[in-house]
Amino acid sequence: MIIVMKHGSTEQQIAEISRTLKSLGLGVHISEGTERTIIGVIGDKQLLRDIPLEIMPGVEKLVPIVESYKLAGRTFKPEKSLIDVNGVKIGGSEIVIMAGPCSVESREQIMEAAASVRKAGAKFLRGGAYKPRTSPYSFQGLEEDGLKLLKEASEATGLLIISEVTSEHTVDIVDRYVDMFQIGARNVQNFQLLKEIGRSRKPVLFKRGPSTTIDEWLNAAEYIMSGGNYNVVLCERGIRTFETSTRNTLDISAVPVIRNISHLPVFVDPSHSAGKAYLVPSLSMAAIAAGADGLIIEVHPDPIHAMSDAAQQITPDVFDSLCSDISRIAPILGRKFEGSVK
Ligand code: PEP
Numbered sequence: 644m645i646i647v648m649k650h651g652s653t654e655q656q657i658a659e660i661s662r663t664l665k666s667l668g669l670g671v672h673i674s675e676g677t678e679r680t681i682i683g684v685i686g687d688k689q690l691l692r693d694i695p696l697e698i699m700p701g702v703e704k705l706v707p708i709v710e711s712y713k714l715a716g717r718t719f720k721p722e723k724s725l726i727d728v729n730g731v732k733i734g735g736s737e738i739v740i741m742a743g744p745c746s747v748e749s750r751e752q753i754m755e756a757a758a759s760v761r762k763a764g765a766k767f768l769r770g771g772a773y774k775p776r777t778s779p780y781s782f783q784g785l786e787e788d789g790l791k792l793l794k795e796a797s798e799a800t801g802l803l804i805i806s807e808v809t810s811e812h813t814v815d816i817v818d819r820y821v822d823m824f825q826i827g828a829r830n831v832q833n834f835q836l837l838k839e840i841g842r843s844r845k846p847v848l849f850k851r852g853p854s855t856t857i858d859e860w861l862n863a864a865e866y867i868m869s870g871g872n873y874n875v876v877l878c879e880r881g882i883r884t885f886e887t888s889t890r891n892t893l894d895i896s897a898v899p900v901i902r903n904i905s906h907l908p909v910f911v912d913p914s915h916s917a918g919k920a921y922l923v924p925s926l927s928m929a930a931i932a933a934g935a936d937g938l939i940i941e942v943h944p945d946p947i948h949a950m951s952d953a954a955q956q957i958t959p960d961v962f963d964s965l966c967s968d969i970s971r972i973a974p975i976l977g978r979k980f981e982g983s984v985k
């Protein structure tokens with residue numbers, strides 16, 4: 644249920660309602676909109692049967708939330724969320740691009756990747772240090788050494804860092820180095836990990852699983868948000884279908900669907916959707932046209948020799964020309980993208 648407060652309700656009135664709800668053991672989530680404040684109440688409604696909430700000072704009305712996800716939905720927060728990651732705002736008019744290799748492999752590789760993606764217009768450097776590989780015999784990532792290299796590359800270029808956290812046991816280590824957590828497709832319903840990330844306030848890019856419905860995905864996001872971390876950016880990265888010519892099928896309609904039912908920003912990962920480098924520019928353009936807030940793209944200085952996902956990583960040159968195409972379509976769509984820093 645949500646409690647819609649009257650326009651002009653006071654901080655004391657909101658605090659009084661919060662106190663009443665918390666004293667009953669209910670979860671209280673406050674969304675301060677430009678027009679009015681909304682209080683999300685999570686827990687057993689029966690506990691409220693003797694509390695005359697509708698007549699408490701400042702209350703306009705009580706509205707039930709019919710969706711199974713509560714905090715991720717538009718009922719709780721009608722305005723779109725703007726998520727600030729150390730100065731870069733996600734969810735506004737700017738198209739935000741995150742780019743870099745699938746895995747951090749060496750100092751030379753990550754430095755070269757960072758310099759080239761920054762020049763083309765990326766704001767974040769991506770790179771996996773803990774790799775969730777399908778086979779245990781494949782490269783598993785450089786772990787903390789990889790995170791240290793990402794930090795070095797960030798210091799050299801000013802790029803923000805995003806890297807995947809694969810287990811609740813490594814949240815603290817990853818937290819020390821990154822500006823934003825990435826939760827990968829395989830962990831979309833790793834509820835222990837989601838609860839741990841919910842205790843943090845650090846922004847998280849939360850990928851859809853290859854077989855999760857949008858409803859399941861938003862319910863999973865709810866695990867993070869109900870812990871108090873509202874800094875969630877969703878990321879569509881392709882789902883499993885009968886089609887075999889692509890690694891996954893990019894569910895482009897997920898972008899407008901999410902925008903309709905959720906206030907959370909939505910990204911697209913064209914690389915894992917496609918699985919093939921030549922498809923990445925087209926899928927990126929389609930994602931921006933569909934209204935994505937940004938993209939996360941795999942870029943490698945030498946894709947043929949990449950230690951993971953070689954077939955889908957694009958070269959710095961292709962990335963550069965993709966970024967200049969995006970900077971040309973952005974104004975037509977009422978968006979901003981600075982593109983190349985030359
Ligand atoms: C990745 O970003 O390298 C990755 C493993 O992606 P996903 O979780 O979407 O498969």
Ligand code: MN
Binds near residue numbers: 745746952
């Ligand atoms: Mn990858």
